[in-house]
Amino acid sequence: MFTNRVSGNSPVMKFWTGFIIGAALSGYVVTNMTAEQRRRAAATLKRSATKLRNTQVGDAVVTGATDIAGAAGERASAVVNNGTESVAEFVEAN
8 A cells, every 4th residue: 555655656645645736726726716706616516416416316216116117017927927827727627
């Protein structure tokens, strides 16, 4: 994990270096934005978060519907199989 501490080539050091540079750059950009740019950026982030939540809810609904349809299909198949076997047994008996 800490393979080369002198040159900073370890994965942990690369992660933290990137994180710190990204945080500093983000701070610089945000402090130099106008109020209108901040408002638009906040609105964009809010829309993105809403879309993500809607997608997650949609995925959950699809998964639930798929599970219900699968269970209903299995139940219908079992009923048809039982009915078919009953009719076949009745015909064979008579």
